[in-house]
Amino acid sequence: MFDRLVTVYERMNHILSLQIDRYWRFRASRWVRGRVLDLCSGSGEMGAALRRVSPHQVIGVDFSRPMLERARSFHRLSWVVQADAEALPFPDHTFDTVTCAFGLRNLKDPLRCFQEVFRVLLPGGQFVILEMALPHIPFRWGYAVYLTQVLPKVGGFVTSDYSAYRYLAQSILRFDLKKGVVREELHCVGFHSVEVVPLVGGTAWVFIAKKEK
Template sequence: MGEGTIQDPAYVREAFARIADRYVTTNHVLSMGTDILWRKKVARIVRRWKPERVLDVATGTGDLALEIQDLCPEAEVVGSDFCAEMLVHASERGLAKTLVADAMDLPFEDGNFDVVTVAFGLRNMANYETGLKEMRRVLRPGGHLLVLDFSLPDPPLRGPYQWYLHRVLPTLAGWLTRQTDAYEYLGGSIEEFPMGEEMAALMESCGYREVEIDPVTFGVATIYTALAN
């Protein structure tokens, strides 16, 4: 695998298909509900931008897209994901527009969206750089990118958090979903995912500017925003 590559797409798609039915509840339990607060904050940020068209890449069961759809009723919100089983749940929960699509090759014309968001999805992509460049392609010049994903808190919280990632989380997730292996990769993927200034530099190299970094909940997750060149 090349630079910026972390996940095998076939494995990720199959794993998410298996846990789709219990995905939402499991996420809320594992994060103790803080993932809901993170997405609400992201939706408020998007609302400030007053977009007409929003693409939520790797939308999964539509959690973030639904928040944006509720807060930005005047905007067209599209949720895309390469796992059809996830999108079934997004549609059933009320997401108006969904599309099965691979983030490595989005089926949209250049400059088609005012805002592109991706929550906990970039980390699961086959190549971070390719994904960021493809999201840049479908953004209009001056459009906004927002990335929400896990990161590692600073010491002294980092050690206990990593213990939770590797010892507690897979066991608890396995009990909730009956698919323990689908979560075993999570801790490693978070540790290897670029964060902070490293992520900002990657985004800048992929055609973005004015990158802002906003750690939330002691740095357990981070919100990155940027403008498309």
């Protein structure tokens, strides 16, 4: 699905989120420090946001080759690796920060990914997850209607890929129901503290999980 969307992916994100996705990434990037691995890096927008705040090289990981090629050609991210976020090809204790923007709800086995992230982080390192959900009341139900009724139609009409935008809406709704257990799962794999920060009324959430020093 992501291979198919590569040429329209970023433009559609900006249209459907009214450009707010740029702000979500900017906010999440403020937690980043040191050597960074960006999981589910896609076309490289998060990598580009991270490059603005990190003096270090950012390594992007995604399993979609077309997305990685776009990251290389459009955002000039030269360090990209085609790999599965659930089986990372890096040694233990390599990175200060691992990020994952809008990738978590697409993973088959998030717990496996969390274990891998914990393994490749240095002691004292942190995992920064950015993901979309439904906003707080009173906007919650209006937003749910937008997600299920408007977004798939607009996304489908512009790209002719209705199933991709139905999937986007459904995966956000599923994540909203599941977001309460993310903290527990992060603790379960060994992270000693997890901070959870809602952005823009809860339309996106940042989880900052820290590994003990």
